Amino acid sequence: MSISVLFSEFMELMNPTSIFNAFWATGFGIIVGMLPGLTATMGVALLTGLTFRFMPEQAMVVLISTYVGSIYGGSRSAILLNIPGTPANAATCIDGNPLARRGEAGYAIGLATTSSGIGTFFGLVCLAVFSPLLGKIALQFGSWEFFVLSIFGIVICGNLTAPKDPLKGWIAGIAGLLLSQVGQDPIQALPRFTFGQLQLMGGLSLIPVLVGAYGVGEIIEVMQRPRDYTVRTKVRQVIPPLRDLFRYWKTILRSGIIGVLVGAIPGVGEDTASWISYDTAKRFSDRPDEFGKGSHEGLIAAETANNACIGGAVIPVLTLAVPGSAPAAVLLAAMWLHGIRPGPLLPIEQPFFIGTVTAIFLLSTIAMVVLGLSLVRPLVKVLQVPRMILMPVVFTLCCVGSFAVSGRLFDVYLMFLFGILGYFMRRNDFPAAPMVLGFILGPMADDNFRRAMIITGGDISPFFTRPISIILWLLTLAVILGRSTLFRKMLRSLKK
Amino acid sequence: MEKKDLTSGIALVLTGAAFFAGSLLLPWKDTGYDWFGAPGLVPAILAVLIALCGLRLVIRSRKEPDFYARLAAGENPLLCPEEDEDNDSGGETARPAWMEKERPRAVLTVALCCTYVLLLGRVPYMAATAAFITGFILLFRGAGILKALFIGGTASVSIWFVFYKIFAVFLP
Numbered sequence: 168m169s170i171s172v173l174f175s176e177f178m179e180l181m182n183p184t185s186i187f188n189a190f191w192a193t194g195f196g197i198i199v200g201m202l203p204g205l206t207a208t209m210g211v212a213l214l215t216g217l218t219f220r221f222m223p224e225q226a227m228v229v230l231i232s233t234y235v236g237s238i239y240g241g242s243r244s245a246i247l248l249n250i251p252g253t254p255a256n257a258a259t260c261i262d263g264n265p266l267a268r269r270g271e272a273g274y275a276i277g278l279a280t281t282s283s284g285i286g287t288f289f290g291l292v293c294l295a296v297f298s299p300l301l302g303k304i305a306l307q308f309g310s311w312e313f314f315v316l317s318i319f320g321i322v323i324c325g326n327l328t329a330p331k332d333p334l335k336g337w338i339a340g341i342a343g344l345l346l347s348q349v350g351q352d353p354i355q356a357l358p359r360f361t362f363g364q365l366q367l368m369g370g371l372s373l374i375p376v377l378v379g380a381y382g383v384g385e386i387i388e389v390m391q392r393p394r395d396y397t398v399r400t401k402v403r404q405v406i407p408p409l410r411d412l413f414r415y416w417k418t419i420l421r422s423g424i425i426g427v428l429v430g431a432i433p434g435v436g437e438d439t440a441s442w443i444s445y446d447t448a449k450r451f452s453d454r455p456d457e458f459g460k461g462s463h464e465g466l467i468a469a470e471t472a473n474n475a476c477i478g479g480a481v482i483p484v485l486t487l488a489v490p491g492s493a494p495a496a497v498l499l500a501a502m503w504l505h506g507i508r509p510g511p512l513l514p515i516e517q518p519f520f521i522g523t524v525t526a527i528f529l530l531s532t533i534a535m536v537v538l539g540l541s542l543v544r545p546l547v548k549v550l551q552v553p554r555m556i557l558m559p560v561v562f563t564l565c566c567v568g569s570f571a572v573s574g575r576l577f578d579v580y581l582m583f584l585f586g587i588l589g590y591f592m593r594r595n596d597f598p599a600a601p602m603v604l605g606f607i608l609g610p611m612a613d614d615n616f617r618r619a620m621i622i623t624g625g626d627i628s629p630f631f632t633r634p635i636s637i638i639l640w641l642l643t644l645a646v647i648l649g650r651s652t653l654f655r656k657m658l659r660s661l662k663k
Numbered sequence: 664m665e666k667k668d669l670t671s672g673i674a675l676v677l678t679g680a681a682f683f684a685g686s687l688l689l690p691w692k693d694t695g696y697d698w699f700g701a702p703g704l705v706p707a708i709l710a711v712l713i714a715l716c717g718l719r720l721v722i723r724s725r726k727e728p729d730f731y732a733r734l735a736a737g738e739n740p741l742l743c744p745e746e747d748e749d750n751d752s753g754g755e756t757a758r759p760a761w762m763e764k765e766r767p768r769a770v771l772t773v774a775l776c777c778t779y780v781l782l783l784g785r786v787p788y789m790a791a792t793a794a795f796i797t798g799f800i801l802l803f804r805g806a807g808i809l810k811a812l813f814i815g816g817t818a819s820v821s822i823w824f825v826f827y828k829i830f831a832v833f834l835p
Binding site for chain 1: 664667668671675678682685686689690694695696697698699700701702703704705706709710712713716717719720723734763764765766768769771772773775776777779780783784792795796799800803804805806814818819822826830831832833834835
């Protein structure tokens, strides 16, 4: 993509409506991200329903700004409360909170803001450069590759979102695939698992499922904790000296690359990116002993990576219609709702859309830095609102968001049921992200598997002999075997 | 965790079996294609997979206590923060003993949310929302009755105005 296309798209966005939408949505995202228990996925899912009547471009401005704002916003509670506002900010706690405890809360916030800004900018540059390239490779994909890609996505997402017990991640992914089979099948339009209910003919709607699994599940979990948290730390200077950022340019660059690469892997997301980046920064640091005690480098590594991951996560959304993270999955659903068809044909059908998305990212990055550095004290006040006042309001918004898409009360009931399911999944250590990814990829897996089988007359060999399929199967196998105790024992005995 | 996994495993095996049976009931012949184009093919494969994973979970919970011991030893405390010396209970008025326990709090949250969901469409939106928010705040001892009424009323009118009047979104 040429710079001139990006510049013209950005200039087109510089109108009062877009700027207004970008700023309020980023502010909303920061607040959602700051509040422990409310995640970026929930924020984006909530606004997907609420912006249903917006023009597609303005809806994208709102949703992307919310996404960027909420991933950044989580750093506030991580620094001030030692509680990650979103899972993406868990690594930020390690050094952010010690800095706040020794009276450098404002400095830590400033460092997190500038690192997040740089990370998002790095992500958007990669989005602009690599999306068209990946789009060309995606054109080589047939039904066989799309099916194997969906299996690969589920396996790797399950593996990385449940690192201690990947079996549960894979179960969640398969459950998502299975749930997506409800409704009319994509080839013959025959009803499946609908029990004669007209409401189920179109399948389970994505937004109620997402809002329920993430939003309502979180509300129940937040409310069940006997204790609430409030901020006592005082915030002073928020703009960090530029020399600190220059000093750690290598960490910033490395974290940006890690963020984008992890983001581009289907369904993995910002939390994994920030942990990997933090760990790598510690390994390469001249002062690893400072990590965990308020290291500036550690904070920069975590915050740069999680925001760079956003751009990375959107690359497969635009080129393959496969989300790189859970919030990106909602973004993908929102694009479908607004009549945008991401995937290999996007550059042909809507040649300027990638440029528009990149320009929106740039606008939301600016909004994030401006709001992050200017509204420090008012935003800290939000953390002081008690959860028993906030959570019922959030629940009513969940209901509005689920209802708004189709205007059916059935979707509100569905959201509530998935909320309870999401809550039980959390209590039993099943991650929600693979289920959501499975739910998104299910129709693609089903459609492409059967289409491929019909083309070959029931011969499954092309699934294992086509070059891209072979690579994807090998990667999938490596991921599964890498977590198998039996396989590890075999490797050890072979080495001996 | 072993008990939880045993229960989850059994539930998954039963779910897999139910979906498999449901898949077999779908048409496999006369679909215009052969068996490989049948609508029940992919759900049947997925149902078998989920039942097998559930079975693995059951076997693990019964036969591999070492796995759970390792899991318990390696937990990351940052992801489930406990009470912190700098943080304290915020904004809540004096609370009865049951509010110190997780389960009653979760049950009350679910019950309140369920009531609200059932009220939607049967009671005018603003009244249902105001009643839900006020009730929620009062039952969780978030504020006194006047403050709770004020917050409930203001929030319901604000949501109605912003989403119905400004965003033109349909409300239940």
